[in-house]
Amino acid sequence: MSRYLSPTLTSLKPYTPGEQPQDRSYIKLNTNESPYPPATAVVEAIQAETGRLQLYPDPACTALRQAAARYYGIDPDEVMAGNGSDENLFFALRAFCDKTHPLAHADVTYGCYAVWCGLLHIPEDVIPLEEDFRLDPAKYYGRGETIVIANPNAPTGLALPPEEIAKIAAANPDNVVIVDEAYVDFGAESCVPLIHSYDNLLVVQTFSKSRQMAGARLGFAMGCKELIADLERVRSSLNPYNINRMTLAAGIAALESTGYFNETRQQICETRAWAAEQLARRGFELTDSRTNFLFARTDRMEGGALYQALRDKGVLVRHFSGPRTSDWLRITVGTLEQMEILMARLDEILGGP
Known part of the structure; x- marks a missing residue:
């Protein structure tokens, strides 16, 4: 680092994305991308926008929000579009946390939560998962802090039913509960319908x-209009x-391509069960995954x-070196x-099935 870096950032530990090596061709099973291409309508929508790139996109994302x-059965002012779910989550932490308003999250979960706390100087309240990686909802009751829960969780793949999330929201009426639903479409149940019952519930999807x-x-953030207005205040300030023109068009086309959406996610779920x-x-222990991993x-x-041995043979998976993982x-x-x-x-590596 240079001598000009702010002293408050010298101890910051950046997030480490899944590797994207360019040295050879790999079977890439390390970043939870879809193995299938976008719907044809999505590609066509992107191509239609390439001749208008000299123009700014709609900053309100009006057509996409509509x-x-x-699609979700909510009002346009209950949804905000973000540059992936990461941006929406970052905006939420900026809006609802600060030095005197900590963030509570699990010890084994999406790594960006802790990184953003470091970047924004937000105190963390790290709540351990159970021995089998289950999240005990009761540990989140009455925390008096902003809460973020990945549901289904990554990297464990486990999910809570919406009624358990509802109990957490009800037990923290004066604090925002953020539900990160990046993987919800692969076997879990969304909490979006709950936003009309709990004005402190914010649901983020990608x-x-x-x-x-x-x-x-x-990605989208969905919640009551007041929460979304808070996020829009942050977004418009930064x-x-x-959202660029091509992604705006692609998002609308993707939402309308329900047949392809259902077909591909079903195929992933069937392949997950087979794998x-x-x-x-072969003697592996697995969690009950409700995700695409x-x-x-x-x-x-x-x-x-084992990660390294697979990499040497051209197959990329993700390994987390933490003590529990x-x-x-x-x-x-x-x-x-x-x-x-x-x-x-x-x-080949383990000497047979």
Whole structure:
């Protein structure tokens, strides 16, 4: 770092994204992207906007918010578009946390929560998951702090039912409860319908996973109009043109491509079930994933060593070196062909199924 960096940032530990190596061709199962391309209508919508890139996009994202409102059954002023769910989550922490308003989150969860706390100087209240990685809702009752819960959680893949989230919101009426639903479309139940019952509930979703738009960067924050107005205050103060013209058009097309959306997410869920069975047959322990990835470990090889062995054989998975996760691998669900290759490489490494 240079001598000009603010002293308040010298101890900041940036988030480490899943690696994107360029040295060879890999079976890429490490960043929870969809293995399928976007819907044809999405590609066509993007192409239609390329001749208008000299013009700024609509800063209010009006047409996209209206499309989202129709899809989710809410009002346009109850939704805000962000540059991926990350931007919406960051805006939420900026709006509802500060030095005197901590953020409560799980110890094993999405790593950006802790990074943003460091960047924004927000105190953290880290709440341990249970031994089996379950989240105990009762530990979040009456915290008196802003709360963020990834549901389903990453990297564990586990999910709470909406009624448990509702209890957490009810038990913290004077604080915002943020539900990060990046993976909700793969087997969990969304809390969006609860925003009309709890004015302190903010639900964040992304188009990166189930709608094949990780490279387009789009997500939504949904909550009562007052919460969304708070986020809009932050957004307009930092980046009022945060969604580009092509992504605005792509988002509308993606919301309208319901058949393709249902077909591809169903295929991922079926492939996940097949891959989970195959890993279990090979002696792996797995969590009950409700996401587009599997969280697995085996006594036959330490997690970091198995990650490296797979990488050497051209298969990328994600390994987290924390004390509770060092034996585990997070494996994105790819196509059936990709998962078959994964099993073959595992058999080569581990000496058979």
